[in-house]
Amino acid sequence: MTVEAMTRTDATKTDATIELDSRRVAHNYSPLPVVAASADGVWITDVEGRRYLDCLAAYSAVNFGHRNPEVTATAHAQLDAVTLVSRAFHSDRLAPFCDALAELCGKDMVLPMNSGAEAVESGIKVARKWGADVKGVTDPNIVVAQNNFHGRTTTIISFSDDETARRGFGPYTPGFRSVPFGDADALAGAIDANTVAVLLEPIQGEAGIIVPPDEYLPRVRALCTERDVLMIADEIQSGLARTGRTFACDHWGVVPDMYLLGKALGGGVVPLSAVVADRHILDVLHPGEHGSTFGGNPLAAAIGTTVVGMLSRGEFQRRSTELGAHLHARLRALTGRGVIAVRGKGLWAGVDIDPVHGTGKQVSLRLAERGVLVKDTHGSTLRFAPPLVITADEIDWAVDRFADVLAEAR
Numbered sequence: 001m002t003v004e005a006m007t008r009t010d011a012t013k014t015d016a017t018i019e020l021d022s023r024r025v026a027h028n029y030s031p032l033p034v035v036a037a038s039a040d041g042v043w044i045t046d047v048e049g050r051r052y053l054d055c056l057a058a059y060s061a062v063n064f065g066h067r068n069p070e071v072t073a074t075a076h077a078q079l080d081a082v083t084l085v086s087r088a089f090h091s092d093r094l095a096p097f098c099d100a101l102a103e104l105c106g107k108d109m110v111l112p113m114n115s116g117a118e119a120v121e122s123g124i125k126v127a128r129k130w131g132a133d134v135k136g137v138t139d140p141n142i143v144v145a146q147n148n149f150h151g152r153t154t155t156i157i158s159f160s161d162d163e164t165a166r167r168g169f170g171p172y173t174p175g176f177r178s179v180p181f182g183d184a185d186a187l188a189g190a191i192d193a194n195t196v197a198v199l200l201e202p203i204q205g206e207a208g209i210i211v212p213p214d215e216y217l218p219r220v221r222a223l224c225t226e227r228d229v230l231m232i233a234d235e236i237q238s239g240l241a242r243t244g245r246t247f248a249c250d251h252w253g254v255v256p257d258m259y260l261l262g263k264a265l266g267g268g269v270v271p272l273s274a275v276v277a278d279r280h281i282l283d284v285l286h287p288g289e290h291g292s293t294f295g296g297n298p299l300a301a302a303i304g305t306t307v308v309g310m311l312s313r314g315e316f317q318r319r320s321t322e323l324g325a326h327l328h329a330r331l332r333a334l335t336g337r338g339v340i341a342v343r344g345k346g347l348w349a350g351v352d353i354d355p356v357h358g359t360g361k362q363v364s365l366r367l368a369e370r371g372v373l374v375k376d377t378h379g380s381t382l383r384f385a386p387p388l389v390i391t392a393d394e395i396d397w398a399v400d401r402f403a404d405v406l407a408e409a410r
């Protein structure tokens with residue numbers, strides 16, 4: 001079905017599904033009223049047969065497109081071989097995956113996990129253990145950035161500034177100190193003899209695609225080296241070609257001590273996350289000190305190996321750079337016509353909307369009615385993060401609809 005031939009039918013299946021959802025699914029999200037039934041590339045089709053251009057890509061987990069054929073071919077083949085043995089045994093898939101991912105990252109070793117939050121938790125545990133074993137720190141602290149988003153576990157929300165994410169979930173895990181993102185002097189001031197790590201998103205995603213000043217990450221890198229603390233880059237949303245480079249840190253020539261990866265690593269098919277670092281860091285873990293039943297399972301490892309192979313070719317990074325330039329130019333052209341500011345890199349754009357045009361959520365709803373799926377973040381910011389297989393024509397189509405929505409709501 002072409003874009004122009006999009007149909008609009010009675011939304012009975014949609015209503016019934018949303019009604020069941022509201023009775024049976026915990027209300028920890030507030031989704032747009034779109035019920036996906038299938039997806040292909042950049043397009044999602046709902047239960048009524050309506051097509052939507054996906055400009056969220058499951059928060060970057062679908063970087064390579066819905067049901068990317070290389071990824072699904074690997075998944076199908078692996079389903080017919082072996083899917084799960086736990087780490088009680090070896091599988092023939094895990095070591096090749098870790099080998100390929102370590103190579104991609106220029107690091108020695110990989111700790112495989114499942115969700116992004118688990119990778120962050122694991123990175124925190126490794127940093128604390130490294131502090132204890134290597135630095136002899138008994139009361140460790142980790143410096144984080146204000147307005148961070150690293151996931152939803154009890155420890156991670158302990159150092160969040162988002163009151164909705166925190167309220168009612170205490171007591172909180174101690175050992176974190178938060179400084180303004182982008183302020184290297186504040187970071188330097190927060191590091192003391194008990195600091196074991198600095199944990200940052202190189203570009204803050206949930207905060208609204210906040211790109212730091214150019215000198216920031218190189219200074220963070222230098223400070224971490226000087227003060228002998230680990231620089232941990234949470235590239236769970238920013239990494240794996242989203243910004244036009246394999247890692248967002250690459251834009252500034254910065255190599256952290258530890259990468260935290262997730263989302264797109266599982267090819268949009270399985271949860272797969274990882275902590276990637278050199279041997280002298282990951283070697284602090286010994287049998288029994290950390291683990292996960294599904295972590296590094298053969299199905300995920302096979303898919304992850306295919307994903308790393310796709311990233312090694314560089315084509316997704318190139319697409320993100322070239323098409324990202326087009327997306328940003330088109331969005332910036334709406335400045336003064338409902339758009340206040342556009343930030344980001346590659347196919348990742350945070351767009352601040354003039355509040356007279358409605359809240360981010362209201363604009364997202366109107367865009368969904370016109371067949372474009374985006375997500376609001378922080379009130380009046382919209383995030384455009386389409387699968388990296390999107391074409392220039394599809395970007396034009398989405399931005400034209402965005403312009404229509406803004407013009408209509410003025």
Ligand SMILES: Cc1ncc(COP(=O)(O)O)c(C=O)c1O
Pocket residue numbers: 059115116117118120149150151152201205206234235236237238262263
């Ligand atoms: C930077 C960052 N870290 C961690 C996470 C948590 O990942 P997950 O939702 O897979 O636990 C997210 C999710 O949005 C993220 O954006």
